[in-house]
Amino acid sequence: MLSSTGAHDFVGMRIEEAVAPQVLEMKNLQAHVSTFVILGFSAFLLPWSGCTTAPALDFASALAYEPARSPIQINASAIVESNAALTPKARGLYFQNFDAPSLANMMGGIARALHHDIASSGLFASIVTDGGGKADYKVNVTWEDAKVTLTVTEVSSGKRVSSNTCDAGASPLPMIMPALKAQMIADLQGKTYRDQVRVETEQITKAPLAELLTASDRTALMARDRNRAIIAAKIQQLPGLLRDSTTSELSSLLVRVEQAMLDLDHDCEVLKDRAQQTAAMSDSQQQTDELRGLAISYRERIELLKPIASALREEMANRSR
Numbered sequence: 001m002l003s004s005t006g007a008h009d010f011v012g013m014r015i016e017e018a019v020a021p022q023v024l025e026m027k028n029l030q031a032h033v034s035t036f037v038i039l040g041f042s043a044f045l046l047p048w049s050g051c052t053t054a055p056a057l058d059f060a061s062a063l064a065y066e067p068a069r070s071p072i073q074i075n076a077s078a079i080v081e082s083n084a085a086l087t088p089k090a091r092g093l094y095f096q097n098f099d100a101p102s103l104a105n106m107m108g109g110i111a112r113a114l115h116h117d118i119a120s121s122g123l124f125a126s127i128v129t130d131g132g133g134k135a136d137y138k139v140n141v142t143w144e145d146a147k148v149t150l151t152v153t154e155v156s157s158g159k160r161v162s163s164n165t166c167d168a169g170a171s172p173l174p175m176i177m178p179a180l181k182a183q184m185i186a187d188l189q190g191k192t193y194r195d196q197v198r199v200e201t202e203q204i205t206k207a208p209l210a211e212l213l214t215a216s217d218r219t220a221l222m223a224r225d226r227n228r229a230i231i232a233a234k235i236q237q238l239p240g241l242l243r244d245s246t247t248s249e250l251s252s253l254l255v256r257v258e259q260a261m262l263d264l265d266h267d268c269e270v271l272k273d274r275a276q277q278t279a280a281m282s283d284s285q286q287q288t289d290e291l292r293g294l295a296i297s298y299r300e301r302i303e304l305l306k307p308i309a310s311a312l313r314e315e316m317a318n319r320s321r
Helices: 027-032 035-039 042-048 056-063 088-094 100-120 173-205 220-236 238-244 247-281 285-320
Strands: 074-085 124-127 137-144 147-154 160-167
Touching (some): 074 100, 147 173, 160 173, 238 247, 238 285
């Protein structure tokens, strides 16, 4: 387990103390001069600047920190992979005085710190370790020349669902990782929402008429799908319902149809008012169009339900003669 000490001890140290002066004179590479500082261990490197091998444990200790717990948890499992690397250009400019084993140890320390951050901050309901079974997502976090990239792939489909990169600059890892993780959570929550909409849409297209009588839909697209399903149900299901249902069942269905039309009329007016208010107070044309789309679909649904209600009344009247 990584300790929580040493992460910020040297954040304020100047990079000039740890690199060759001639490197600092190269203006076109000044954006990467803060490579040491973002790790918070510039002074830690000084004892190892003479081609001496720095032990991996020392790097792990210097880079370790405890991440803040995520306020939001994705209800899924994940396996975490991490790695750190230097491009040949950065390796030659900034680490000329460090031997290959020391650099390898340093990259290993960064990778372990990143892995610990993702795995222990409560982002996912469970973290799957090697050999621990199949995960819902694979999270890969990489560090390369002061740039951190956080990528999430859905294991079942192999589809990348989130990818965000941050140029750390002079900021230590504990300061940049929360923003990257927040972006990842937003991407995954959006995917969960889209998955829910897809499942609900599939359920709508297969639902019996009685289950289609609702006055509220999650999106304008779902409302249109429900209207199409009502058209299909009127043609394919209604004749059988009129023939096979008892009078009591027809009466109950008629009540639901009438109540649905009343609710739809009310919700339609509310949505129209909200659309007008949104248009006046916000620049979000998309939100305004969504509200108007729902209102239009609800008005169309009322017209679709009217002939269904008439058919039910007619069948009940015929049976009472």
